[in-house]
Amino acid sequence: MFTEKRTKLFVALALVSFLGLLGVEQFLTSHRVAMYLRDSDRKLASAQNHSRLQDARFQRELLLIKSGALASGSGDDHHGDSDTGHSAEISSSHATKDTAENMSTASSTGVPGARNSLDLQAPFVSPAKTPSSQNSLGKQQTTPSSPATDRRPRLPSALIIGFAKCGTAALRTFLTIHPDVVSPILEVRYFTLYHSKELEWYRKQMPPSTRDQVTIEKTPSYIMINQSLRRIHDFDPKIKLIVIVRDPIVRLQSQYAHEFCQKEPNHTPTFIQWLGETPERRKIARSCHYARYIRRVYNLFPRKQVLILSEDDMERNPLPVLKEAEKFLELRPAYSDDMFVFNETKGFHCFNTQSKLFSRVLELVQVKNATGCLGKSKGREHPKIEGNYLKVLKKTIQPLNEELFDLIGKRFQWDNFRDKS
Numbered sequence: 001m002f003t004e005k006r007t008k009l010f011v012a013l014a015l016v017s018f019l020g021l022l023g024v025e026q027f028l029t030s031h032r033v034a035m036y037l038r039d040s041d042r043k044l045a046s047a048q049n050h051s052r053l054q055d056a057r058f059q060r061e062l063l064l065i066k067s068g069a070l071a072s073g074s075g076d077d078h079h080g081d082s083d084t085g086h087s088a089e090i091s092s093s094h095a096t097k098d099t100a101e102n103m104s105t106a107s108s109t110g111v112p113g114a115r116n117s118l119d120l121q122a123p124f125v126s127p128a129k130t131p132s133s134q135n136s137l138g139k140q141q142t143t144p145s146s147p148a149t150d151r152r153p154r155l156p157s158a159l160i161i162g163f164a165k166c167g168t169a170a171l172r173t174f175l176t177i178h179p180d181v182v183s184p185i186l187e188v189r190y191f192t193l194y195h196s197k198e199l200e201w202y203r204k205q206m207p208p209s210t211r212d213q214v215t216i217e218k219t220p221s222y223i224m225i226n227q228s229l230r231r232i233h234d235f236d237p238k239i240k241l242i243v244i245v246r247d248p249i250v251r252l253q254s255q256y257a258h259e260f261c262q263k264e265p266n267h268t269p270t271f272i273q274w275l276g277e278t279p280e281r282r283k284i285a286r287s288c289h290y291a292r293y294i295r296r297v298y299n300l301f302p303r304k305q306v307l308i309l310s311e312d313d314m315e316r317n318p319l320p321v322l323k324e325a326e327k328f329l330e331l332r333p334a335y336s337d338d339m340f341v342f343n344e345t346k347g348f349h350c351f352n353t354q355s356k357l358f359s360r361v362l363e364l365v366q367v368k369n370a371t372g373c374l375g376k377s378k379g380r381e382h383p384k385i386e387g388n389y390l391k392v393l394k395k396t397i398q399p400l401n402e403e404l405f406d407l408i409g410k411r412f413q414w415d416n417f418r419d420k421s
């Protein structure tokens with residue numbers, strides 16, 4: 001009897017302890033889960049904050065630079081404009097490749113920005129009060145013209161923001177030989193990829209310039225990403241922006257040639273396969289709908305700060321295009337006809353190797369000694385487009401062109417669209 005009671009008591013005690021342990025375990029588990037969830041929430045919130053903080057830091061730096069605290073030296077990083085402060089792409093892969101290509105040429109020559117523009121000043125007339133003695137916004141500088149010794153990297157006051165495969169490299173190169181312009185060879189991609197770095201980092205990517213020179217950076221992917229346009233606006237709402245477009249069909253051909261230039265022919269789709277039997281919407285939308293992207297630029301910046309050029313015009317004759325850019329950037333007239341010559345093989349203009357200035361050009365920019373042309377990544381053979389398919393393509397793209405011309409208030413002579421088929 002007594003033993004039976006003890007056994008029952010023992011079983012009851014064991015049960016109570018077991019339930020107690022179970023309770024503790026459950027409590028611990030739910031606590032751990034709660035901790036885990038809280039931790040995940042924290043991580044998620046921190047990831048979300050990270051991007052916000054980066055932009056906030058960007059804003060803080062801007063304020064510091066505007067107040068002069070971050071500017072190294074004389075604090076005139078924006079070409080003496082103290083009130084402004086400072087300030088991928090059909091596919092990002094080609095930009096990366098081009099950058100790598102440029103990096104190797106730049107490092108092999110030891111020419112980070114490939115510029116000593118003062119060397120080229122001699123042949124040009126230098127009026128006493130030139131447009132270049134103004135800042136990029138046309139305001140008169142109060143300081144006297146800076147001595148050549150005041151050369152140091154400065155933040156850009158103009159950007160070439162797009163579009164890829166539309167002659168951005170040629171435009172940048174042609175502008176770089178202007179005595180009042182400096183420009184880094186590399187696509188810096190600060191407002192797309194590297195915006196989390198400090199502005200000081202961005203400034204250091206620029207070649208040295210004097211206070212009167214304009215620093216221009218070219219990254220064609222800027223125009224494709226709305227957020228990068230906003231960052232540019234935060235950087236400097238008065239910055240000048242250059243956009244170069246191209247006959248959209250030729251741009252598609254150029255993109256195709258670029259994407260498959262190093263692939264085995266067996267692994268290369270035909271142009272039609274690549275674009276799609278019924279021209280693939282996404283590629284068309286990204287590559288041909290210039291208006292969509294330019295409208296975003298106009299939403300942020302006044303039109304007078306935006307210059308739209310056409311690659312096709314530059315191919316035919318770079319001089320009028322460069323003169324337009326020169327005027328827009330308020331530079332002294334410096335370009336002349338004898339600087340360029342049409343290259344039949346390439347199908348566009350190259351530097352004239354016979355010109356007196358060519359030896360100087362070679363010091364300033366990366367072109368071939370023998371031809372005066374840019375490297376072999378420019379002027380690749382384009383795929384042929386079969387007649388019927390071309391018709392379909394034109395029909396799809398024509399309304400996008402009309403939208404562009406209406407938006408920018410000027411028309412371009414694009415060979416594929418001469419007739420209104």
Ligand SMILES: Nc1ncnc2c1ncn2[C@@H]1O[C@H](COP(=O)(O)OS(=O)(=O)O)[C@@H](OP(=O)(O)O)[C@H]1O
Pocket residue numbers: 094095098163164165166167168169170220253254255257311314315348349350374377378379380
């Ligand atoms: N004068 C001159 N020199 C060199 N290249 C010239 C020139 N004018 C126009 N083009 C055309 O520019 C096309 C390349 O455009 P991008 O430089 O914008 O390409 S990239 O986005 O930087 O890869 C490139 O396109 P492809 O012909 O398809 O290679 C060139 O034809």
